[in-house]
Amino acid sequence: MPALLLASTSRYRRELLQRLGLSFDCASPAVDETPQAGEAPLALAGRLAAAKAAKVAARHPGAWVIGSDQMADLNGQPLGKPGTVEAACAQLAAMAGQTVRFHTAISLTRDGESFAAMDLTEVRFRPLQAQEIARYVAAEQPLDCAGSFKCEGLGISLFEAIDNRDPTALIGLPLIALCALLRRAGFAVP
Secondary structure: OOOOOOOOOHHHHHHHHHHHOOOOOOOOOOOOHHHHHOOHHHHHHHHHHHHOOOOOOOOHOOOEEEEEEEEEEOEEEOOOOOHHHHHHEEEEEEEHOOOOEEEEEEEEEOOOOOOOOEEEEEEEEEEOOHHHHHHHHHHHHHOOOOOOOOOOOOHHHHEEEEEEOOHHHHHHHHHHHHHHHHHHHOOOOO
């Protein structure tokens, strides 16, 4: 079986991939995640997933590389990882009472061969007060998460509803789609 690499330093993606029981290593893709002028969130997520996989694959010939990226889409505007408490609070305030689309892209690449998939999750946020947002951000510090929340933790309390095909997609790696891609590449995934 060829080597499998996850082009990510995200502990969330690593923990999700471990669920499949496959042997894999992680490698930092070191890709500039800045959106291009006028780039839609869906296109941005797909471009970054492919770029991450390609960059790591170039350093590891013969290995299959998984690249993934998630972009929050609020009325056509991309919301990335906030990085600061202030930015996280501002993102959550903007999303309060809104439906936000989360595009999660996957690219599986080896030596120029590539398979790709995209998952869409829609999250309807409940109305949020500034104090609720501040308490949440202080409790979970979701500064490295697109959209400023962790749905696998307290972030679930911010929502009215989630609409998706794959509950793992919102965490950052849609395992249903990934399993299909891995099977196409010849991996024995139960």
